[in-house]
Amino acid sequence: MLNIFSLRKGIAVQLSEKIKSVRVSGTVKLAQMARDLKSAGRDIIELSEGEPDFDTPKHVIDAAHQAAVSGQTRYTAVAGTLPLRGAICNKFSRDNAITYRPEEIIVGTGAKQLIFNALLATMNPGDEAIIPAPYWVSYPDMVKIADGIPVIVECGPEQGFKISAKALENAINERTRWLILNSPGNPSGVVYSTSELTDLAEVLRRHPEVSVISDDIYEAIIFDGHEFATMASVAPDLIDRILTVNGVSKSFAMTGWRIGYAGGPEDLIGAMTKLQGQSTTNPSSVSQAAALAALEGPQDFLAVWLNAYILRRELVQSRLEGVHGLNLQLPQGAFYHFIGCSGLYGRRTPTCERLTSDTDFSGYLINHAGVALVPGSEFGCPGYVRLCFAKSEHELAEACKRIRDAVSDLEYGDR
Ligand SMILES: Cc1ncc(COP(=O)(O)O)c(C=O)c1O
Numbered sequence: 476m477l478n479i480f481s482l483r484k485g486i487a488v489q490l491s492e493k494i495k496s497v498r499v500s501g502t503v504k505l506a507q508m509a510r511d512l513k514s515a516g517r518d519i520i521e522l523s524e525g526e527p528d529f530d531t532p533k534h535v536i537d538a539a540h541q542a543a544v545s546g547q548t549r550y551t552a553v554a555g556t557l558p559l560r561g562a563i564c565n566k567f568s569r570d571n572a573i574t575y576r577p578e579e580i581i582v583g584t585g586a587k588q589l590i591f592n593a594l595l596a597t598m599n600p601g602d603e604a605i606i607p608a609p610y611w612v613s614y615p616d617m618v619k620i621a622d623g624i625p626v627i628v629e630c631g632p633e634q635g636f637k638i639s640a641k642a643l644e645n646a647i648n649e650r651t652r653w654l655i656l657n658s659p660g661n662p663s664g665v666v667y668s669t670s671e672l673t674d675l676a677e678v679l680r681r682h683p684e685v686s687v688i689s690d691d692i693y694e695a696i697i698f699d700g701h702e703f704a705t706m707a708s709v710a711p712d713l714i715d716r717i718l719t720v721n722g723v724s725k726s727f728a729m730t731g732w733r734i735g736y737a738g739g740p741e742d743l744i745g746a747m748t749k750l751q752g753q754s755t756t757n758p759s760s761v762s763q764a765a766a767l768a769a770l771e772g773p774q775d776f777l778a779v780w781l782n783a784y785i786l787r788r789e790l791v792q793s794r795l796e797g798v799h800g801l802n803l804q805l806p807q808g809a810f811y812h813f814i815g816c817s818g819l820y821g822r823r824t825p826t827c828e829r830l831t832s833d834t835d836f837s838g839y840l841i842n843h844a845g846v847a848l849v850p851g852s853e854f855g856c857p858g859y860v861r862l863c864f865a866k867s868e869h870e871l872a873e874a875c876k877r878i879r880d881a882v883s884d885l886e887y888g889d890r
Contacts, residue, residue, distance in 0.1 A: 500616075501853025502523055506524040508847065509521040520847065520877070526724070527730070529728040529783075531729050532727065535768045539732075539762070542761050551757040551763060562771050563770065564738075570694070571707070573711075579741050581737050581739075582736045583736070584734070586692050588751075590613075590690065593688060593739075594623065595750055596743065596746040596747050596750050597621075602651075603624045603626045603648070603652060605626045606627050606628070607630045609663050609859070610657070623652070629856075631856070636665045637660075640678050643675055652685065653685070653686055654687050655688045655690065659693040659694075660693075661693065661809050661854075669702070672706055676710035686716035687713070687718070689718070689719050691705050692725050693808055694721060695726035695777055698784070718738070723735075723769050728780075734758055734763065787810075790872060791803075791864050794879070795875055801815065802818060811861050812862045813861055814860050815858060816859060820832070821887075825884050830885070832852070833860055834852060836850070
């Protein structure tokens with residue numbers, strides 16, 4: 476039977492099997508639900524979408540304005556302007572001690588597009604990508620769209636939410652093409668140390684057919700003296716099979732500008748550029764000028780923002796850690812609390828529904844308390860909810876109060 480997309484004017488569009496197998500991103504879904512409830516007049520605190528509430532710095536906006544008025548409004552090189560790629564090389568060298576040439580850099584419409592391009596440019600049907608869970612919502616679906624098979628390796632709290640060398644070794648077979656790493660991690664907030672990456676690199680040396688995507692998008696947001704480490708600097712001998720992905724969205728509060736970048740071997744970057752040249756072409760010229768200003772301009776405000784994140788992280792921790800049935804660990808990086816909620820299972824809501832999952836709990840919170848959090852099952856880790864604390868202290872304090880009240884409104888056992 477045909478899948479009817481629209482019957483207006485008798486037009487029928489058939490949807491592909493591939494797109495039917497793709498899920499709507501859990502964070503996008505929750506954010507949309509929050510927007511819908513808000514426009515219906517409900518008072519909703521939206522802590523589901525992962526973006527800083529800070530304004531993009533003024534010098535970055537000024538650079539974009541200047542670029543627009545001075546005529547930088549045309550197509551650029553598909554992989555990004557040379558000045559921006561040069562600035563990215565400087566960033567990698569300065570912050571990560573990785574040497575890339577401009578030909579080994581691509582700029583895309585967000586880090587998301589670059590991960591997507593890399594998978595699409597490299598995977599053949601049946602190839603596998605190893606994804607430690609909890610994972611960023613989009614990885615498994617991106618792998619599926621690229622005709623690959625996502626191999627989810629569960630890394631629960633006992634594993635510190637990180638993949639170990641042993642678990643990696645066990646997951647690799649002759650079809651494995653990629654390992655996707657993300658540190659600081661979304662949603663877990665955990666950070667891989669140099670020694671943990673060294674152990675993983677040791678396994679990868681035995682498997683030359685396996686490459687690594689290192690998603691470093693939360694590099695700038697790291698707490699308590701944890702040091703940021705990335706595979707290409709920990710294991711420079713593996714540089715020919717590492718794609719280091721980063722961007723300005725999270726670190727510079729520029730989610731809407733849509734600029735991500737990646738460094739990697741020239742043939743891979745060339746293939747990703749070819750693909751981008753047949754899809755979106757270059758990312759916005761004006762946004763590229765803004766990203767250049769962000770990377771090359773003053774960086775002092777980053778420390779101020781980091782302090783704000785630390786205060787917000789502690790505010791949520793102190794307000795929720797005593798709540799019976801919830802389990803909180805201080806995140807080491809990124810801006811999410813990944814809160815255990817399985818201790819609430821079995822309890823009943825005031826409308827007599829029994830909570831049996833993280834999805835039930837998140838549904839209860841948005842409907843009963845007006846707080847939008849994302850269920851852990853969206854990240855391959857049921858039993859948790861993710862709370863984004865990149866919001867004002869006022870909003871966070873109010874959200875925590877509502878969560879506490881909502882939990883105390885739950886009743887124990889059968890009635
Ligand atoms: C782990 C991770 N990688 C990549 C991205 C995408 O970043 P961008 O806005 O640059 O596409 C996100 C955004 O939420 C993320 O959490």
